[in-house]
Amino acid sequence: MKELERIFAEELPTGTFGDSLPPPPPAVRPPRPWLPAEQAAHYAELADAIGERHLTVLTAPDDRSAAA
Numbered sequence: 001m002k003e004l005e006r007i008f009a010e011e012l013p014t015g016t017f018g019d020s021l022p023p024p025p026p027a028v029r030p031p032r033p034w035l036p037a038e039q040a041a042h043y044a045e046l047a048d049a050i051g052e053r054h055l056t057v058l059t060a061p062d063d064r065s066a067a068a
Contacts, residue, residue, distance in 0.1 A: 047053070
């Protein structure tokens with residue numbers, strides 16, 4: 001059987017012959033979480049772009065003390 005006939009005889013032409021498989025895809029690393037300083041700088045840049053005043057983040061009250 002010639003090479004061309006072997007290619008046409010494959011079920012799905014992959015360019016490989018026999019049992020050889022292509023290498024696995026590289027592992028995808030999850031993106032690194034943003035640091036608080038990076039988040040604040042990004043928010044400030046977006047707020048300036050749309051003309052919004054900068055908001056101050058207020059901490060939420062601790063509701064665990066009220067449950068006692």
